[in-house]
Amino acid sequence: MTSTQYRVIGSRPVRHDGADKVTGKAIYTADTKLPGMLAGFVLRSPHAHAKVVSIDTSEAEATPGVHAVVTGKDFPNVENKMADLGEGSVNLAYLSSNCMAQQKVLYRGHAVAAVAATDVHIAEAAAKKIKVEYEVLDSVTWVLDAMKEDAPLLHDDLVTDSMGDKAENPSNVPVHLHFEKGDAAKAFEEADVIVEREFKTATVHQGYIEPHAVVADYNEDGRLRIWTATQGSFTARQQTAEVLQIPLGNVLVTPCEIGGGFGGKITVYLEPTAAILSKKSGRPVRITMTRADVFEASGPTPGSFMRVKIGAKNDGTMIAGEAWLAYDAGAYPGGMIGPGCMCVFSCYDIEHAVVDGYDVCLNKPKTSAYRAPGATQVAFATEQLVDELAAKLGMCELEIRQKNAVKEGSRRVDGPVYPPIGLEECLQAVQESDHWNTPLEGPNRGRGIAAGFWFGCGLKSSAACTVNSDGTINLLEGSTDIGGSRTSIAMQLAEVLGLEADDINPMVGDTDTAGYTDVTGGSRVTFATGMAAYEAGRDLQQQMKTLAADLWDCSADEITVGEDGAFTGAGKTVGFKELATELFQAGEHLVGRATVSPECPTNGFGAQIADIEVDPETGKVTVLRYTTIQDAGKAIHPSYVEGQLQGGTVQGIGWALNEEYFYKDDDTMANASFLDYRMPTMLDVPMIDTIIVETGNPDHPYGVRGVGETPIVPPPAALANAIFNATDTRMTELPMSPPKLWKAMQSKQTSE
Amino acid sequence: MSASKKVHVTTTINGESTDFLCEPRHSLLEVLRDNLGLTGAKEGCNNGNCGACTVLLNGRPVDSCLVLGVEVEGAEIETVEGIACSSNLHPVQECFLEGAALQCGICTPGFLVASKALLDKDPNASEETIRFDLSGNLCRCTGYDKIVRAVQAAGQQMSAEA
Numbered sequence: 001m002t003s004t005q006y007r008v009i010g011s012r013p014v015r016h017d018g019a020d021k022v023t024g025k026a027i028y029t030a031d032t033k034l035p036g037m038l039a040g041f042v043l044r045s046p047h048a049h050a051k052v053v054s055i056d057t058s059e060a061e062a063t064p065g066v067h068a069v070v071t072g073k074d075f076p077n078v079e080n081k082m083a084d085l086g087e088g089s090v091n092l093a094y095l096s097s098n099c100m101a102q103q104k105v106l107y108r109g110h111a112v113a114a115v116a117a118t119d120v121h122i123a124e125a126a127a128k129k130i131k132v133e134y135e136v137l138d139s140v141t142w143v144l145d146a147m148k149e150d151a152p153l154l155h156d157d158l159v160t161d162s163m164g165d166k167a168e169n170p171s172n173v174p175v176h177l178h179f180e181k182g183d184a185a186k187a188f189e190e191a192d193v194i195v196e197r198e199f200k201t202a203t204v205h206q207g208y209i210e211p212h213a214v215v216a217d218y219n220e221d222g223r224l225r226i227w228t229a230t231q232g233s234f235t236a237r238q239q240t241a242e243v244l245q246i247p248l249g250n251v252l253v254t255p256c257e258i259g260g261g262f263g264g265k266i267t268v269y270l271e272p273t274a275a276i277l278s279k280k281s282g283r284p285v286r287i288t289m290t291r292a293d294v295f296e297a298s299g300p301t302p303g304s305f306m307r308v309k310i311g312a313k314n315d316g317t318m319i320a321g322e323a324w325l326a327y328d329a330g331a332y333p334g335g336m337i338g339p340g341c342m343c344v345f346s347c348y349d350i351e352h353a354v355v356d357g358y359d360v361c362l363n364k365p366k367t368s369a370y371r372a373p374g375a376t377q378v379a380f381a382t383e384q385l386v387d388e389l390a391a392k393l394g395m396c397e398l399e400i401r402q403k404n405a406v407k408e409g410s411r412r413v414d415g416p417v418y419p420p421i422g423l424e425e426c427l428q429a430v431q432e433s434d435h436w437n438t439p440l441e442g443p444n445r446g447r448g449i450a451a452g453f454w455f456g457c458g459l460k461s462s463a464a465c466t467v468n469s470d471g472t473i474n475l476l477e478g479s480t481d482i483g484g485s486r487t488s489i490a491m492q493l494a495e496v497l498g499l500e501a502d503d504i505n506p507m508v509g510d511t512d513t514a515g516y517t518d519v520t521g522g523s524r525v526t527f528a529t530g531m532a533a534y535e536a537g538r539d540l541q542q543q544m545k546t547l548a549a550d551l552w553d554c555s556a557d558e559i560t561v562g563e564d565g566a567f568t569g570a571g572k573t574v575g576f577k578e579l580a581t582e583l584f585q586a587g588e589h590l591v592g593r594a595t596v597s598p599e600c601p602t603n604g605f606g607a608q609i610a611d612i613e614v615d616p617e618t619g620k621v622t623v624l625r626y627t628t629i630q631d632a633g634k635a636i637h638p639s640y641v642e643g644q645l646q647g648g649t650v651q652g653i654g655w656a657l658n659e660e661y662f663y664k665d666d667d668t669m670a671n672a673s674f675l676d677y678r679m680p681t682m683l684d685v686p687m688i689d690t691i692i693v694e695t696g697n698p699d700h701p702y703g704v705r706g707v708g709e710t711p712i713v714p715p716p717a718a719l720a721n722a723i724f725n726a727t728d729t730r731m732t733e734l735p736m737s738p739p740k741l742w743k744a745m746q747s748k749q750t751s752e
Numbered sequence: 753m754s755a756s757k758k759v760h761v762t763t764t765i766n767g768e769s770t771d772f773l774c775e776p777r778h779s780l781l782e783v784l785r786d787n788l789g790l791t792g793a794k795e796g797c798n799n800g801n802c803g804a805c806t807v808l809l810n811g812r813p814v815d816s817c818l819v820l821g822v823e824v825e826g827a828e829i830e831t832v833e834g835i836a837c838s839s840n841l842h843p844v845q846e847c848f849l850e851g852a853a854l855q856c857g858i859c860t861p862g863f864l865v866a867s868k869a870l871l872d873k874d875p876n877a878s879e880e881t882i883r884f885d886l887s888g889n890l891c892r893c894t895g896y897d898k899i900v901r902a903v904q905a906a907g908q909q910m911s912a913e914a
Contacts, residue, residue, distance in 0.1 A: 031791035208892055262892070482893075483856060640855075673797065674797050
């Protein structure tokens with residue numbers, strides 16, 4: 001626990017971009033307007049799986065107002081090359097054909113052509129005149145069906161890579177992962193109690209309110225300028241350049257304000273198409289997805305099938321774990337199975353474990369990250385089994401978690417040994433919380449708890465700070481700001497320099513101005529870009545010491561910088577602003593800079609408590625009270641840490657209780673609108689209480705751990721445990737929507 | 753299908769008399785954003801599900817994607833751009849900032865407009881009333897907690913000032 005007293009860190013200043021965002025002045029991509037700009041419309045497949053026999057665009061091209069039409073033929077051939085996207089990697093050939101289908105469409109919503117016209121209505125009407133002849137193929141949308149030998153094949157050339165061994169025959173399973181530690185089979189023989197169940201979860205969407213949007217302007221000199229809603233301008237630049245087969249340096253990506261992402265705005269969908277339309281028309285082109293496009297043709301997160309088994313001794317020690325996981329990859333390989341394997345036993349110190357994971361292609365949109373991608377599914381399974389173990393052993397559900405919680409030195413099944421972590425402290429916070437210590441009374445009510453983990457990554461970040469003549473700072477960084485990160489980064493620079501948060505003007509640069517910075521994802525921005533800002537501040541102080549030595553006629557070694565950022569030497573002490581002003585007047589203008597690439601995970605652990613009431617007549621679950629607890633390491637701006645905890649929790653509640661991709665018999669989505677997909681509204685949730693635990697992260701100057709992702713992990717499990725405690729019904733399928741819960745309660749009554 | 757003949761519409765937007773030409777098929781949201789450059793109202797769904805395009809039509813909050821431009825002849829419209837009075841932020845804007853009631857900010861204009869309409873009518877609105885009244889506005893970032901608290905705080909400030 002850190003005892004340092006900070007001036008700025010831990011305070012709650014108003015965010016720097018706040019006034020813009022409450023007055024409607026903030027510019028999001030769809031708000032961008034360029035002279036001569038055209039509107040694009042993408043024509044999409046109505047079928048889940050089909051061969052594209054022919055495309056006739058002649059009538060669309062002849063429509064007045066239409067300036068360009070593109071199809072797969074306009075896209076260059078891209079090799080099967082893997083590109084690193086920062087958080088994960090992608091096969092470029094797949095990425096290209098996901099942007100625009102070539103010979104086959106692999107899901108409803110797959111782009112087949114696009115039109116640019118003077119008005120979006122003209123573009124849409126013209127797109128509908130494009131004649132696409134399809135040969136409809138058998139399709140598959142359930143993960144276990146897609147794994148069968150006789151399943152419809154999405155990719156003829158895809159063979160399973162099983163830890164480096166390639167299978168002979170093609171299948172829909174690109175990857176089989178296998179991890180083990182100890183001897184799980186033997187440990188299960190020695191276990192006194194074993195629990196095992198199968199679980200299913202539905203495909204869900206991140207549900208950001210801003211649809212994907214892009215403006216592309218392909219200049220006559222070969223320079224492509226892109227304004228887009230992206231979590232990572234540098235990865236958007238790389239993907240766009242590689243899909244178009246043009247030099248990276250020819251592409252400028254300007255990240256606009258971004259209306260939510262949660263992992264879903266890392267992959268490019270529209271950028272290459274808009275660029276080609278712009279090149280063909282000679283005009284800037286803007287494309288925005290419709291809401292149905294967002295559901296059907298961006299990247300939801302995997303549905304899954306899981307079989308998990310845990311064995312324990314009579315004293316409650318978990319000794320054996322086994323998991324068999326199959327996750328949707330969507331139409332192309334590369335889903336979230338890796339992190340699923342990593343997270344399935346990540347909260348418990350189980351000596352012997354074996355995990356098998358399968359990435360499975362099927363006729364759904366290519367899956368994407370969604371806040372701790374792959375972790376929520378496995379937590380739904382494991383955290384329910386932990387409750388069942390506790391019940392069988394006559395232990396309290398909190399006690400069994402405390403007894404088995406991972407700590408410094410515990411080894412995860414996929415290899416890493418934990419440095420100092422904070423799960424025990426989070427469980428302690430559960431035990432001491434008002435919520436846990438307030439009895440829940442009344443019929444059909446239940447309380448559930450669950451723990452959660454996300455590793456949190458470091459990756460690459462850059463920051464540069466220019467000192468103004470009055471000693472204030474312009475901070476240039478490259479992390480697109482989705483939830484107040486300009487401020488949490490600026491606060492770290494202010495702290496090190498002895499300034500106030502509003503002495504810093506943070507700016508998110510484009511790919512020409514900012515230093516290379518990986519995506520806003522992986523819970524990494526406040527940690528890594530904050531670290532870059534801190535280091536840039538240290539760089540500035542170093543330069544100032546050298547210059548002050550000249551000014552003060554002493555040696556730089558004699559000058560020290562205090563905790564308050566003041567410089568002391570040659571018998572005097574001068575604050576940052578004063579020295580900066582003095583140096584500026586002496587002709588010195590200062591720029592501090594830093595690049596960082598911390599390789600260490602930040603290991604965010606959390607625990608949550610849910611109180612619910614079930615309506616026995618309808619199966620509807622009402623959340624009565626909810627507490628989210630998390631180890632933030634050190635909360636830079638506590639309000640925005642609370643915001644991450646509350647927002648992630650409510651997304652998890654939606655995932656638990658209602659959200660799902662509902663597929664019709666023809667494997668097309670039945671509910672591609674907000675009304676029918678039905679995310680939580682304000683009326684569906686209570687206040688979300690938060691407890692921020694601060695264990696300090698030794699790998700960060702201020703002790704920061706990533707916090708953004710972990711909060712979405714426990715809710716489905718915590719709510720399932722609460723539902724069991726309320727109804728004696730164990731729910732093994734997500735979502736636990738009223739019809740499903742009602743049916744489960746009915747069949748339980750019948751079987752009794 | 754060719755574009756229909758444009759219609760001349762006279763209306764009042766944020767207190768200023770405004771004229772525009774629009775096709776009968778154009779929504780008020782399209783008119784505000786594309787014709788008039790008022791991009792504060794956002795398009796999240798274009799079918800009345802998310803509330804990001806909320807504006808006041810004769811004092812009543814509406815999804816501007818569900819109103820046609822030609823329908824606002826003679827009406828008074830208020831958008832997020834009109835909420836701050838001169839350079840002073842409205843209490844609801846201040847409380848959203850102080851209370852960190854926004855993250856990505858895309859739903860914020862709709863929430864501000866809807867909240868102002870509620871508080872003008874009932875500054876002492878209970879948590880239940882706030883949650884009911886604003887349930888047509890979706891936010892995916894905040895989990896709503898800080899939005900509800902900000903609206904309550906703004907109501908208190910407005911009552912105290914009244």
